Amino acid sequence: MISRYKFTLLMFLVCTLLPTSLQAEVVNLSWDNDLLTGTDRGYTNGVRLAYLTDTAEETDGKSARFARILRDELSFLSGIGASDSKHAVTLSLRQLMVTPEDITVAEPQFNDIPYAGHLSLSGTLWSWCADTMTGFGAHIGVFGPESGAESVQKWVHKATGSDKPQGWGNQLGTDVVGGIQAAHGRKLLQTGQSDNIEQRVSVIGSGLLSSFRTSAKTGLIWQLGRHLPMNFAPDYAGTSSTIALPGSFTESGSSWSVFIGFGVEYVGYSYIDDNADSYRFDEGPLIGQLGLGATWQWNHLQASVTLRASTSEDERHKDNFSFGTLSLSWKL
Template identity: 85%
Template sequence: MSRRCECAFLLLFVISVLPISLRAEVVNLSWDNDLLTGTDRGYTNGVRFSYLTDTADENDGKSARFARTLRDELRFLPGIGTADSKQAVSLSLRQFMVTPEDITVEDPQFDDIPYAGHLSLSGTLWSWNADTITGFGAHIGVIGPESGAESVQKWVHKATGSDKPQGWGNQLGTDVVGGIQAAHGRKLLQAGQGGNIEQRVSVIGSGLLSSFRTSAKTGLVWQLGRHLPINFVPDYAGTSSTIALPGSFKDS
């Protein structure tokens, strides 16, 4: 990877660990990697840099006006623009890659998944209150060499002393991809308060319709402890969705 790319990666890391305040806006860096497991198989690395605007009910600021405009245009969608909800827009740049299990083989491995890199830009309008959160968005991106996945993996493996991946010459070819996504989370149970033991159960569902891949997911979140955070979807680190970011606002 070029020195320019190394500096950019370092800058993203610094942004993610420093307490940055952009009014009420949020900046987030998420990173998935299988370094701790010592394997490269399937989904092996993903990184997402995200920005969340001010809420639409803020009186000034360009990001608040942008969120307000999008909310008004998409008010017809379920869960958007209800009287007791707040809205904000997330913008994300994401890269992820998949590889076969044995990355030391240079020839194509027809009995395993191919090398593939994906780079995309996405935007999602989130609407939430104390008990629910709903989001609708769209994304566009590219798969193939232009995703930069080959350079990123080779640089990371060189820096960590891992095996050099040999098969990127067989990666999926260049293609422009895009699609839409939606997600919904709902608090089902809230018990306990104050300094006592609290517990909270929430359900989350999401769907993705894309020319690259289509999927649907659902799951449960159980939180137990004292002084639980306001956010009932605490997935700050996941690269596949920005559903946790609105919970970063103190008054969410």
């Protein structure tokens, strides 16, 4: 069992580091920013580039063969390897940054959250059918100047004429972090016809065991639209960074949907909280989440916008927290 786990983890990391060797079926670019909801504090910005391979059930293609290898190696896991399911691998590169509310102050603001930048690579094997979706993955990343968060924020603020952030000299790091993740979703109800208006209710849960963040989430999602895709549990409740990719395109060539999701997260460990030291940041164990938005597909392109809000992550600062996500996917 140990040797199989090591082999699988190695395959994840190798193919994440060398994504250009794969012929990805879907490419996705997502951008998170709290300015989309009118704030500039806490989780300030995040960018994610993700690839979804061909399905393991395809007859040819390098990425299909890679997906088959992982499907067969991980078939001992619950939900993986079923004959009526499709399997594919998501590879993603993600950068995020956290800043205090006032970025014009150079000195540490111990009454607020510290500066933090994070860059990570991850790989997830997904298995899905009409009624369920399951994923298992691994990730590795770095905190600190090596994340590039300082350079990116300064460049963006210069390009947009915004205030120059002054406090990055106090950011957390340098540290290497990593871990494993899992997610499972299930459709509860679907009504209507695909060529007319449909609605669907689904539930999803996920877990993250990592030196970056250890948490468990669950959420309930309601969707309304025309030609709803097979993917019934996208990232509307903040349950997974790349769950929106598998089965997200419909065969009809065009579709639209609106959605709302409710979720709750239990946080057992947070790197930022654990390393905040003299800062007055103290992350609470329970966080409520709300997400709403819309998705539109035209042929091989899909765009979505999601607005998210949550209860405060800081037990000392009870202000609610919010940000928006813009996402564009291209099916090759």
